[in-house]
Amino acid sequence: MNSAAPSQPVQAESAKPAKLKLTPTERRASTTLALLFAVRMLGLFLLTPVFADAAKTLTGGSNAALVGAAIGAYGLTQAILQIPLGMASDRFGRRPVIIGGMVLFIIGGIICALSDSVTGVVVGRSIQGLGAISAAITAWVADATRPEVRTRAMAMVGGSIGISFALALVLSPLLVEIGGLSGLFWVISLLGFVSLLLATFIVPVVPLQVPAIQSRPRDVLRNGDLLRLNFGVFCLHCILMSIFVVAPPLLIGLGGFTTGTLWKVYLPVILASFVAMVPVVFYTETRHVHKQSLEWSVAGLAIVMAIMAFATQSFTAIVILFVGYFVAFNILEALQPSLVSRVAPAEHKGLALGFYNMSQALGVAAGGAVGGLLARYTSISAVFLMGAALAAIWFFTARSFKSPT
The missing domain is CATH 1.20.1250.20 (MFS general substrate transporter like domains)
Structure with missing residues (x-):
C-alpha cells in the first residue's frame, strides 16, 4: 500500500505533459x-x-x-x-x-x-x-x-503573421x-x-464538432465576454496601425535608416519578440492562467506605450520598447482568438470569430485615421499616449472577463 501510494502522483504528473502535447x-x-x-x-x-x-x-x-x-x-x-x-x-x-x-x-x-x-x-x-x-x-x-x-x-498562426510582415518589408522593394x-x-x-x-x-479534414446549424447573430452579441474580446482586438489593431503611421519616420530620423533599410530594425525586433512570447504561451496553457495573462499583457502594453511617449529622442530606447510592444502584441494575438473559440458556443465559432475579425478590421481603419490626424496636428508622442490610454481602458474591461472553464 505504502509503495503504491507515492507512485500515483508521479503517474499523474507524467500524464499531464503528455496531455498538453500536440497530437500528430x-x-x-x-x-x-x-x-x-x-x-x-x-x-x-x-x-x-x-x-x-x-x-x-x-x-x-x-x-x-x-x-x-x-x-x-x-x-x-x-x-x-x-x-x-x-x-x-x-x-x-x-x-x-x-x-x-x-x-x-x-x-x-x-x-x-x-x-x-x-x-x-x-x-x-x-x-x-x-x-x-x-x-x-x-x-x-x-x-x-x-x-x-x-x-x-x-x-x-500569430507568429507566422509577424514573420510574414517582416519578410514583406524585405521583399517588396526588391520585387x-x-x-x-x-x-x-x-x-x-x-x-x-x-x-x-x-x-x-x-x-x-477536420469535421465540425457539432452538426452545422443556422447561426443566430444575437446569440453572440449578447455574450459579454465575447464583446470584451472584440473590443480588445479593436484596441490592439488600432494601436498597431497608429504606431506604424509614425514609426517609419521616427526610426529613419533617429537611426539614419532609409525606407528600404528599415527591415534591419523590424526583422530582429519581430523575431526577438516572438522568441520571448513562446515561454509565456506555454506558461499560460500549463498553469491555466488565461485571464491573468490577458490582464498582464494588456497592462504591459499600456506601460510600454506610455514610456514610448517620453522616449522619442532615443533610438536605442525606442527599439527596446518596440520589442516589449511586440511581445505583448504577439501574446494577445494568440490568446484572444483562442479565448473567443472557447467562450463561443461550438456551433457558432465561425460567427463569433467573424465578429472578432470584423472588430479587428475596424481597429485597423480607425488606427490609421486617428494616428494620422494626431501625428499631423499634434505630435508623435500624442500617438503613443493615445495608445496607452486605449490600452488602459481595455485593461479595465479585461478585468471583468470571466475565464472559460
Missing part, C-alpha cells in the same frame, strides 16, 4: 493552417510598404486620397464580409469558404496586375477583400485542436525594383494560388 493531427493542422495564413498575409503585406510610392507609375497615382482608397478598400470589404462568411463556415464547413475566398483573392490580384490606373487597383483590392476568410481559418484551427493546446496553435508594381501584383496572385493549393490538398 493537431500539429499537422496547426502547422499547415499557420502556413496558409502566412502565405496569404505575405500576399497582403507585400503591397503596404511600397504602394504609396510605386503608385506614381499609374494613372491617378498622384492623388493621395485615391491611393489611400486603394490601400483601404481591402479592409473595408473584409470588415463587411467577415460575419457572413464566418456564418457560412459554420453551416457549410471551413474548407469550401476558404477555397472560395482564395479564388476571389487571386481574381482581385490579377485585376490589379493588369490595371494601369489606381482606380483599377481599387476595384481589384475590393474584390480581394471579398474573400474574408480569417474567421474561417481561425475557426478551423479551433476545430482541429483541444482547448488545452489551442493557445499554442493560435500562437503559431518592385525587378518587376514593377504589376510584377508585385502577379507575385501576390501567385501566393494566393499557393494558399489555394494548401487549403484544397494539404490541410487535413
